[in-house]
Amino acid sequence: MGKKERVLSGMRPSGRLHLGNYHGALQNWVKIQNEYDCHFFVADWHSLTTEYADPSNLKDWVENMVIDWLACGLDPKKSKLFIQSWVPEHAELHLLLSMITPISWLERVPSYKEIKEQLSNKDLGTYGFLGYPNLQTADIIIYNASGVPVGEDQVAHVELSREIVRRFNFLYKKDVFKEPKPLLTLTPKVPGLDGRKMSKSYNNCIYISDTKEETHKKIMPAVTDPARKRRDDPGNPDVCLVFDYHKLYTPEAEQKEIDHGCRTAGIGCVDCKKKLLVHMDKFWDPIREKRVAIAKKPKKVWDIVEDGTKKARKVAQETMLKVREAMKVSY
Numbered sequence: 001m002g003k004k005e006r007v008l009s010g011m012r013p014s015g016r017l018h019l020g021n022y023h024g025a026l027q028n029w030v031k032i033q034n035e036y037d038c039h040f041f042v043a044d045w046h047s048l049t050t051e052y053a054d055p056s057n058l059k060d061w062v063e064n065m066v067i068d069w070l071a072c073g074l075d076p077k078k079s080k081l082f083i084q085s086w087v088p089e090h091a092e093l094h095l096l097l098s099m100i101t102p103i104s105w106l107e108r109v110p111s112y113k114e115i116k117e118q119l120s121n122k123d124l125g126t127y128g129f130l131g132y133p134n135l136q137t138a139d140i141i142i143y144n145a146s147g148v149p150v151g152e153d154q155v156a157h158v159e160l161s162r163e164i165v166r167r168f169n170f171l172y173k174k175d176v177f178k179e180p181k182p183l184l185t186l187t188p189k190v191p192g193l194d195g196r197k198m199s200k201s202y203n204n205c206i207y208i209s210d211t212k213e214e215t216h217k218k219i220m221p222a223v224t225d226p227a228r229k230r231r232d233d234p235g236n237p238d239v240c241l242v243f244d245y246h247k248l249y250t251p252e253a254e255q256k257e258i259d260h261g262c263r264t265a266g267i268g269c270v271d272c273k274k275k276l277l278v279h280m281d282k283f284w285d286p287i288r289e290k291r292v293a294i295a296k297k298p299k300k301v302w303d304i305v306e307d308g309t310k311k312a313r314k315v316a317q318e319t320m321l322k323v324r325e326a327m328k329v330s331y
């Protein structure tokens with residue numbers, strides 16, 4: 001069997017992970033562990049690009065994120081799970097790449113303006129925030145990863161990484177890095193409890209770490225089809241977030257029944273939500289149980305990332321020898 005292709009992806013620790021994070025990325029990570037040589041990292045420096053003013057919760061966020069990962073099925077025997085800031089070579093490569101990356105390339109990354117506008121309460125006119133796609137490039141290419149699992153909104157970042165790689169290899173006349181390619185992941189729609197995008201800043205999340213009772217308390221009052229005011233009004237599952245959740249958890253035959261029942265007022269929203277919770281619980285109960293058990297042994301969690309970091313760092317160190325040599329700083 002040939003060597004598995006190397007894949008790399010990271011997640012910013014910024015609080016507990018919610019179902020949007022799970023279905024948008026983590027579920028896919030768990031799936032691809034068997035197909036690829038996977039490197040998954042805690043992007044703690046990336047968190048600081050926006051959370052630099054108050055990093056007091058960072059350690060707790062890191063720990064809880066890794067607990068979420070393990071509970072959901074990331075397996076340290078299959079994948080390398082590590083912490084970005086424990087591999088200082090990422091910072092060195094970021095610095096060296098910043099020498100060759102034109103500012104205009106960074107300014108035109110679509111998410112640069114978008115996030116700046118979204119987080120207008122924070123001062124993101126910083127060097128670190130402008131340069132974060134450069135750090136992201138360093139994260140990827142330091143492992144010579146060939147694939148980066150991303151959603152559509154991240155493709156521009158990978159494209160920029162490819163441009164930086166081409167520039168580096170051209171300037172120093174050596175193929176030190178290979179161009180990473182995006183592995184497009186189709187992500188299902190996971191709305192928040194108010195129908196908007198699930199996001200901590202909207203306070204509309206169901207978290208992986210929520211108990212069964214907390215989840216039930218959140219689902220029962222969730223908004224449904226706003227046009228369905230009374231029990232005998234027919235509803236429209238296409239505009240109802242509860243039905244979006246059914247698509248994630250409920251077997252297809254039952255989804256069809258619910259769809260029909262909703263459109264003909266044969267089923268009420270309360271019953272519809274109760275049916276959903278049966279399937280959600282079936283899916284999440286084992287993960288919740290595993291999470292509680294893992295959270296009782298935080299030392300083991302830190303040991304896992306320490307071990308993963310040691311392995312990842314070895315690769316990063318080897319790459320940096322080549323980079324220093326190419327840039328003539330290897331005396």
Ligand code: SF4
Nearest residue numbers: 235240242262269272
């Ligand atoms: S019956 Fe279900 S799908 Fe239809 S509006 Fe109510 S909660 Fe939504």
